[in-house]
Structures are given as C-alpha cells and as structure tokens.
Amino acid sequence: MSQLKGACIIGQSGGPTSVINASxxxxxxxxxESDCITKVLGARHGIKGVLDDDLIDMGxxxxxxxxxxxxxxxxxxxxxxxxxxxxxxxxxxxxxxxEIFKKYDVRYFFYNGGNDSMDTCNKISKFMLKNGYECxxxxxxxxxxxxxxxTDHCPGFASxxxxxxxxxxxxxxxxxxxxxxxxxxxxxxxxxAGWLTAAAALAGxxxxxxxxxxxxxxxxxxxxxxxxxxxxxxxxxxxxVAVSEGIHDKDxxxxxxxxxxxxxxxSFGHAQLGGLAAFLANHVKQATGAKVRGIELSLLQRCAxxxxxxxxxxxxxxxxxxxxxxxxxxxxxxxxGFEREMVDGKYxxxxxxxxxxxxxxxxxxxxxxxxxxxxxxxxxxxIDYALPLIQGQTKMTVEDGLPRFVxxxxxxxxx
Amino acid sequence: MSQLKGACIIGQSGGPTSVINASxxxxxxxxxESDCITKVLGARHGIKGVLDDDLIDMGxxxxxxxxxxxxxxxxxxxxxxxxxxxxxxxxxxxxxxxEIFKKYDVRYFFYNGGNDSMDTCNKISKFMLKNGYECxxxxxxxxxxxxxxxTDHCPGFASxxxxxxxxxxxxxxxxxxxxxxxxxxxxxxxxxAGWLTAAAALAGxxxxxxxxxxxxxxxxxxxxxxxxxxxxxxxxxxxxVAVSEGIHDKDxxxxxxxxxxxxxxxSFGHAQLGGLAAFLANHVKQATGAKVRGIELSLLQRCAxxxxxxxxxxxxxxxxxxxxxxxxxxxxxxxxGFEREMVDGKYxxxxxxxxxxxxxxxxxxxxxxxxxxxxxxxxxxxIDYALPLIQGQTKMTVEDGLPRFVxxxxxxxxx
Numbered sequence: 001m002s003q004l005k006g007a008c009i010i011g012q013s014g015g016p017t018s019v020i021n022a023s024x025x026x027x028x029x030x031x032x033e034s035d036c037i038t039k040v041l042g043a044r045h046g047i048k049g050v051l052d053d054d055l056i057d058m059g060x061x062x063x064x065x066x067x068x069x070x071x072x073x074x075x076x077x078x079x080x081x082x083x084x085x086x087x088x089x090x091x092x093x094x095x096x097x098x099e100i101f102k103k104y105d106v107r108y109f110f111y112n113g114g115n116d117s118m119d120t121c122n123k124i125s126k127f128m129l130k131n132g133y134e135c136x137x138x139x140x141x142x143x144x145x146x147x148x149x150x151t152d153h154c155p156g157f158a159s160x161x162x163x164x165x166x167x168x169x170x171x172x173x174x175x176x177x178x179x180x181x182x183x184x185x186x187x188x189x190x191x192x193a194g195w196l197t198a199a200a201a202l203a204g205x206x207x208x209x210x211x212x213x214x215x216x217x218x219x220x221x222x223x224x225x226x227x228x229x230x231x232x233x234x235x236x237x238x239x240x241v242a243v244s245e246g247i248h249d250k251d252x253x254x255x256x257x258x259x260x261x262x263x264x265x266x267s268f269g270h271a272q273l274g275g276l277a278a279f280l281a282n283h284v285k286q287a288t289g290a291k292v293r294g295i296e297l298s299l300l301q302r303c304a305x306x307x308x309x310x311x312x313x314x315x316x317x318x319x320x321x322x323x324x325x326x327x328x329x330x331x332x333x334x335x336x337g338f339e340r341e342m343v344d345g346k347y348x349x350x351x352x353x354x355x356x357x358x359x360x361x362x363x364x365x366x367x368x369x370x371x372x373x374x375x376x377x378x379x380x381x382x383i384d385y386a387l388p389l390i391q392g393q394t395k396m397t398v399e400d401g402l403p404r405f406v407x408x409x410x411x412x413x414x415x
Numbered sequence: 416m417s418q419l420k421g422a423c424i425i426g427q428s429g430g431p432t433s434v435i436n437a438s439x440x441x442x443x444x445x446x447x448e449s450d451c452i453t454k455v456l457g458a459r460h461g462i463k464g465v466l467d468d469d470l471i472d473m474g475x476x477x478x479x480x481x482x483x484x485x486x487x488x489x490x491x492x493x494x495x496x497x498x499x500x501x502x503x504x505x506x507x508x509x510x511x512x513x514e515i516f517k518k519y520d521v522r523y524f525f526y527n528g529g530n531d532s533m534d535t536c537n538k539i540s541k542f543m544l545k546n547g548y549e550c551x552x553x554x555x556x557x558x559x560x561x562x563x564x565x566t567d568h569c570p571g572f573a574s575x576x577x578x579x580x581x582x583x584x585x586x587x588x589x590x591x592x593x594x595x596x597x598x599x600x601x602x603x604x605x606x607x608a609g610w611l612t613a614a615a616a617l618a619g620x621x622x623x624x625x626x627x628x629x630x631x632x633x634x635x636x637x638x639x640x641x642x643x644x645x646x647x648x649x650x651x652x653x654x655x656v657a658v659s660e661g662i663h664d665k666d667x668x669x670x671x672x673x674x675x676x677x678x679x680x681x682s683f684g685h686a687q688l689g690g691l692a693a694f695l696a697n698h699v700k701q702a703t704g705a706k707v708r709g710i711e712l713s714l715l716q717r718c719a720x721x722x723x724x725x726x727x728x729x730x731x732x733x734x735x736x737x738x739x740x741x742x743x744x745x746x747x748x749x750x751x752g753f754e755r756e757m758v759d760g761k762y763x764x765x766x767x768x769x770x771x772x773x774x775x776x777x778x779x780x781x782x783x784x785x786x787x788x789x790x791x792x793x794x795x796x797x798i799d800y801a802l803p804l805i806q807g808q809t810k811m812t813v814e815d816g817l818p819r820f821v822x823x824x825x826x827x828x829x830x
Contacts, residue, residue: 016589045594074588081593165817166721173489173820174431174718178496179460184714206817278690298710299599303589306581306722309816390816401724401805402580402621405588 004134005036006107008324009050010058011043012142013113013120014081016074017156018163018305019316020112020142021406024077025069026320027110027140028058036328037108041413046080046113047120050100051093060411068406070313071396073305075112076406084120087127094127101128101135103415108136108327112320114143114154118335119360125333138323139335139356142316144302146195149362150354151337155319156302158312158389161199163304164188164297165390168200171295172208172240181237183229183284183292187277189301191246192216193365196301200242201378202386211239216246217365218375220255225280226287228376233290245276255279306403310392315349322351335359347388419549420451421522423739424465425473426458427557428528428535429496431489432571433578433723434731435527435557436821439492440484441735442525442555443473451743452523456828460493461528462535465515466508475826483821485728486811488720490527491821499535502542509542516543516550518830523551523742527735529558529569530778533750537771540748553738554750554771557731559717561610564777565769566752570734571717573727573804576614578719579603579712580805583615586710587623587655596652598644598699598707602692604716606661607631608780611716615657616793617801626654631661632780633790635670640695641702643791648705660691670694721818725807730764737766750774762803 008031010024024042031040040058043049056077058066069076087094100106111121118139125137141148146157168186175184188197194215203209211232214220225241232239248254256276281294315338323336331353339352370382397404423446425439439457446455455473458464471492473481484491502509515521526536533554540552556563561572583601590599603612609630618624626647629635640656647654663669671691696709730753738751746768754767785797812819 016592048594072588073585074592078594079592081595162816167715167719169818169820170488170718170720171714173487173720174714177431177489177494179463179493180496202817205815206820207822208820275693278693293714295713295715296711299586299589299708300582300710300715303585304582305585305588387815392816393813398808400620400802401577401807402617403584405584405621405623407622 007039008108012075013046013117018159021069022316023320026317030324045078055413072405073303122356136327136332147193155316159308162390165202168203169208190244197244219250220247308394422454423523427490428461428532433574436484437731438735441732445739461495470828487820488718551742551747562608570731574723577805580617583618584623605659612659634665635662723809
C-alpha cells in the first residue's frame with residue numbers, strides 16, 4: 001500500500017436523490033478523520049465548482065450540523081449536468097482541472113453521481129494518469145433510476161421506490177373510496193429503465209397494487225393498453241395503472257411525444273419528457289367515459305426524504321465511506337458498488353468495486369423475466385429483489401413538525 | 416338526561432382525508448363500548464349505504480384490526496357524493512332512510528364529512544323530528560379544505576398541511592440544486608378557500624418556503640403574476656410558487672379555465688379543476704425562457720397517511736369519540752368541532768359543539784389579514800395558527816417497510 005498525502009475534492013452531479021447527501025457525508029466524514037487527507041474540499045455544483053475554483057472547506061463546518069446531511073435530500077453541495085468533452089478533441093477543461101488539483105494539492109477526487117458522472121470520473125482519471133499527476137479517483141454512485149451496471153442496486157433507488165410504493169398504496173385507498181368507479185394513471189420517472197415504475201408493484205405486497213404496470217423495457221401499444229384498461233374497469237369499476245415516463249411504441253417513439261411533438265432536449269441530448277399521465281388519462285377518458293385521474297409523481301419521488309428507506313441511507317453512507325477508505329488504501333479508477341448476500345434468507349449488503357470504464361455510459365434494465373409475459377405487470381423475482389431495500393423508516397430529525405435539513409456555512413476554501 | 420337505547424349508524428361522505436378513519440374509529444370504538452348503543456352499523460358509501468340497505472356490523476370486526484383504521488387514509492367504509500334533495504320537494508330518500516332506521520332500530524346517526532355532509536345531517540335530523548322518530552344526529556367534520564364554519568380547524572387539514580409543507584421543503588432542495596436556474600409551480604387543492612396552499616408557507620419556517628403564494632381569497636392577475644415571477648427569477652435564478660387550484664381573475668373566471676374552456680362539473684355543480692400547474696408552467700416558460708416545472712400535488716395531499724400529523728390523528732379520534740358521548744348524553748343536531756386554547760403559550764384543543772344549520776353550506780375562508788397586502792404571500796398570523804396543528808409524526812404500524820392499512824371483514828348487518 002502506497003501512502004498518498006494531500007487534499008481531496010468531493011463533488012455531486014446529476015439529478016438529486018433523497019440520499020445522495022448521505023453518501024457525500026460518508027465520504028466527507030471519513031476523509032476528515034483520515035490521516036492521509038490533509039484537507040476536505042467540497043466542489044460547488046459538481047465539476048463546475050472545480051473549473052470555477054468554487055470550493056468550500058468542509059473542515060470549517062460544525063460536525064453535528066454536517067451529520068444532518070444524512071437526512072437532507074438533493075445535493076447539498078450543488079449539482080450540475082455539465083458534460084466534459086472528449087479529451088482527445090478538446091482538453092481545455094482537463095488542463096484547468098489539473099491546474100486546480102495542483103493549486104490545492106488535490107490527491108483524491110470523489111465524484112457522486114450517475115452514469116454520466118462515472119464517465120466524468122473515468123476521463124479525469126485517465127487524463128491525470130497520462131499527465132503523470134498522481135491522483136486517486138473514485139466514483140460514488142447515486143441514481144433513483146437504478147440503472148448503473150455491475151452493482152446489485154444503486155443508492156437512491158430504494159428511497160424513491162419506497163415513496164412510490166407508499167404513494168401507490170395511499171392512492172389505491174383514495175381511488176377505491178367511491179362506488180362510482182375511477183381510473184387512475186400514475187406516472188413514474190425512468191426514461192429507459194423501468195425500475196422505479198416496477199416499484200409500484202411493491203404496493204401489491206400489501207394488497208394495494210396497480211392493475212397494470214408498463215415499463216420502457218417492453219414496447220407499448222396504445223390500443224392494447226386502452227382495451228385492457230377498459231376491460232378491467234368494466235369488471236371492477238376501478239383500474240390503477242403505473243407507467244414509466246419513457247414508455248415508447250415499437251418504432252421507439254415515446255408515448256409522451258404523441259401529445260407533444262416538439263420536445264426540448266437537455267445538454268446530454270435526452271428528450272425532456274412530461275405530461276404522459278395527463279395524455280393517457282385524457283385518452284382513456286375518451287375511450288371509457290369514466291372518471292380518470294392522471295398523477296405525475298414528478299420531482300417528489302426523487303426528493304421525498306421524509307419517506308426515505310433507512311436501509312438506503314445506511315448503504316449510501318457506507319458507499320461514501322468505502323470510497324475514501326479504498327482510495328486511501330491505494331485503490332483508484334473504481335466505482336464503489338453493492339453486492340447482495342443472502343445469509344439464512346436474510347438480506348445483507350457488501351461493498352464491491354467496479355471498473356469505471358465498465359460502469360460509464362451503460363444502462364442496466366429490468367430483466368425481462370421480472371416482467372410478465374403480457375408485458376403489463378411485474379413478477380415475484382422483482383419483489384424479492386426490491387423488498388429488502390425499502391426496509392426501515394428514516395431516522396431524520398424532526399423540528400416544528402417538519403424535517404430538519406442541513407445548513408452548511410460553505411466557507412470558501414483557501415489553497 | 417334521557418337514556419335512549421338502540422342501534423347506531425356511522426357513515427362517511429365526501430372526499431377522503433388521511434385521518435377521516437381516525438374519526439370513524441373514535442366513533443365506532445366509543446359506540447361499541449357504550450351501554451346505550453345496541454349495535455354499531457357501518458354504512459357502505461355513506462348515505463347510499465343506508466338507502467341501499469348496505470350496512471356492515473362493526474361488532475363483527477376484530478378489535479385489534481379495527482384499531483388500524485386510525486392510520487388508514489381514505490374512507491374505510493366507502494364514501495359518496497350523493498346529495499339529498501330538499502325534503503319539501505321530494506322526500507322519497509328520507510322516507511327510505513326512516514324505513515331503514517326503523518328496520519334496525521337506529522337511534523343514533525353519525526355522519527363523517529364536509530359541508531355537504533353537515534347539510535345531509537341537518538336535513539335528516541329535521542325530517543326525523545318532523546315525523547316523530549326519536550334519533551340523535553351528530554356531524555363529525557372532516558375536510559382537508561379546512562373550510563367549515565365555527566370550528567377552529569377541521570380534522571384532516573393538518574395532515575394535508577404537513578404533507579404540503581414537507582413536500583415544498585423537499586422540492587425547494589431539489590429546485591435549488593443546479594446553478595442554471597429553475598422556476599417551480601406547485602398546485603395545491605382548494606376551490607374557494609386557500610388554507611392548503613397557505614400551508615406551503617410553513618416550509619418557510621425552515622427556510623425552504625415558496626417565493627409567492629396565491630390563494631382564491633384574492634383575485635389573480637396573470638400579467639402581474641408573470642412579471643413578479645420574472646423579476647424574482649432574474650434576481651435569484653430561482654422562483655418557487657404555490658397556487659390554489661381555485662385561483663380566479665377579477666371576473667371570477669378560474670385561471671385553470673384559461674387552458675380548458677369545457678370543464679366537466681360534478682354532481683354538486685362544482686367545476687372539475689385540474690391542469691393549472693401545467694398551464695402556469697407553460698405560460699411562465701414562454702415569458703422567461705427558464706426551465707420550469709409544474710407540480711400538481713393531486714390526490715397525494717389528501718391521502719398521504721405516512722406523513723400525517725399525530726396531533727391531527729389524535730384530534731380526529733377525539734372528535735368521533737365526542738360525537739358518540741354527546742349523543743348518548745342527549746345531544747342531537749350538532750356538529751362536533753374544535754376550540755383552541757393557549758395555556759402558557761402552549762396549544763391545547765377542546766371539543767365544542769356547533770349547530771348543524773350554521774355549519775351546513777357555509778365556507779370559512781383564510782382571513783384577509785393572514786394574506787399579505789400584495790396578495791402574494793402569507794403572514795405570521797397563519798403560521799402561528801397552523802404550526803401547532805402539524806406537530807407529531809404518525810404512529811402508524813409499518814410492515815414490510817410499507818404502511819399497514821386496515822382490512823375490514825365487512826360482515827353484512829342483520830336487523
């Protein structure tokens with residue numbers, strides 16, 4: 001083991017989750033306690049904070065206050081969706097990152113994000129290696145989408161899944177209150193992977209699940225869907241459907257696009273989806289004449305820290321902690337991930353390291369065998385996979401009847 | 416005190432809340448323990464269950480299971496929006512109700528609902544009196560809208576308020592994560608009274624409140640709103656707005672109607688609102704070019720039992736209990752309500768009885784002095800009023816990481 005002394009930078013990137021700060025806190029706390037790490041710097045708004053020399057000194061924060069990060073949703077350090085160019089085409093950003101690393105003697109870089117962030121990690125790591133600058137780079141995953149390759153599951157998924165399953169149960173109670181009948185369409189996030197929408201099926205464990213569940217893993221047929229909803233409604237006077245925002249027809253056209261042909265795209269070229277629940281609700285209303293509600297879980301599903309899974313919080317913290325411990329022990333160019341072990345039928349979760357190059361820019365989808373043959377429901381395989389992850393209620397501090405989120409001083413770092 | 420022996424019927428009506436079942440449970444439990452009450456009947460789907468002779472025997476339920484009603488959202492007995500005709504015009508329904516009351520020897524009628532339900536109570540009470548049938552009729556209020564006259568507040572409001580304030584805090588964290596700016600429009604329920612939307616201001620107590628809040632109590636001007644959002648966004652690169660579904664212009668036209676001219680109406684003649692957040696989001700996007708999110712809290716705000724206020728649960732139970740106790744003691748034709756008492760600066764809540772005729776069909780609005788002069792924010796008067804109501808986390812049972820809701824056997828009652 002080669003001992004490497006120097007500062008570290010921790011940055012957060014991509015869309016928020018309920019527990020991304022638990023991971024950042026795991027990394028910050030462990031780094032602050034490490035003998036090798038001389039200074040712990042937080043990058044404001046991810047890699048942009050490095051490029052802009054906008055770094056804060058985490059050592060200046062009150063330790064008790066810092067602990068509140070564990071229960072604060074969204075990215076406390078700020079996030080970005082900045083995509084680094086290919087260094088072979090334009091290395092301006094990389095040169096600037098190296099300059100900042102040198103300025104603060106940064107020898108450890110921890111980046112907390114999704115697929116794109118692992119790609120950022122990978123490129124930075126390779127550039128530093130090529131330029132002979134010793135720096136250990138570790139990716140700490142987060143994504144409600146649960147679509148990172150390798151790892152059994154991703155920090156952030158379970159809390160969103162717990163919120164979705166809980167909300168579906170509550171909506172189920174609400175939607176069954178009248179004897180006059182109702183159809184409810186619940187839209188969950190997930191462009192290409194249906195993990196979150198599949199989580200709606202967990203409500204079925206308590207007898208309050210959706211009748212139909214549609215994921216982007218299977219082509220969606222509007223006529224077939226409409227017929228099924230109509231049949232179920234006619235039989236039960238009620239029908240609850242969960243759909244992924246990213247469901248698409250056999251030609252690959254998003255169903256949300258049926259309603260809106262001119263969609264904006266974000267800086268990664270992802271189509272900006274939305275309005276699917278309203279579109280399907282209106283379509284089904286025309287076809288059935290029933291009372292129909294379209295419910296979009298929107299941002300709520302990724303930031304509902306009050307309904308977070310304590311298992312997810314603990315594992316997210318553990319991921320951040322493991323990233324620092326491994327880096328200090330000489331590991332670099334890896335993403336920290338999870339491996340599941342069933343001991344006497346009981347779920348346990350262990351840290352496993354994955355090559356950044358494998359993780360970056362690949363998406364893990366819901367296996368076809370966890371979707372039923374008809375493509376409109378979820379099998380027990382998924383339930384067995386997901387149920388252990390949503391156990392435990394958040395130990396969040398409550399003040400004035402409301403969540404107590406972290407307040408950081410954000411003291412500007414000095415070189 | 417005149418002792419009156421006989422059966423009782425408990426019914427639930429109107430839109431669900433997170434705690435309407437806590438009230439019903441308070442009434443059912445107290446009635447089951449009462450010497451005067453010979454049988455406790457639950458009406459399925461409110462007054463329709465009486466008309467259809469669709470009654471269940473609450474005494475046949477397992478007492479431990481029944482207790483789960485305290486933490487189960489929506490109406491466990493089923494609800495309706497059936498409006499009784501004026502008995503002077505058509506007394507068919509009333510005659511049928513009397514017939515059923517006689518069949519089961521019903522001497523106590525407890526109705527758990529909002530304004531329309533208190534009107535139903537009032538009409539039934541008067542009809543029974545006129546026909547010389549001794550029956551004590553008590554209204555047990557519920558409404559997330561908090562718009563019932565007389566009572567300090569309504570069971571159900573506080574839990575919805577807690578959910579809204581919590582969600583606004585979480586969305587605040589999410590919306591401030593990027594440095595690229597964002598405008599968020601959050602739509603809360605409330606056709607004519609803005610209590611729920613005002614609850615968004617509670618998030619401000621924790622530093623995560625909306626920049627602008629619009630209630631139906633004040634006329635809404637789209638141009639003025641757009642200018643304010645634009646100004647705030649230009650200054651802070653961020654703007655969060657909470658709006659009531661029922662905001663309207665000075666001519667009384669709902670802003671939601673701007674988007675949809677042909678709205679359906681429910682059986683009470685209420686316009687079916689919706690899509691306001693999406694309309695305003697789109698409008699503001701056109702005007703600013705900013706990234707804009709419209710979030711409709713939809714059914715979630717009225718059924719999110721996992722985020723219920725334990726104060727609300729306890730008070731709701733107390734309301735149901737008090738209705739039975741008072742009826743057994745000879746009281747009739749009243750609604751159970753709340754009176755607030757501040758003892759050494761500490762909030763306490765006492766039961767107070769109100770005439771049904773006063774409560775029925777009047778709406779209590781947010782006092783003008785609790786809305787700022789500009790009509791775009793909430794004053795401390797409201798915060799002082801609402802904050803004590805949202806205290807305490809639900810003591811709900813959690814199983815498999817998910818809420819444990821009641822499962823009733825629903826055994827058909829025998830006469």
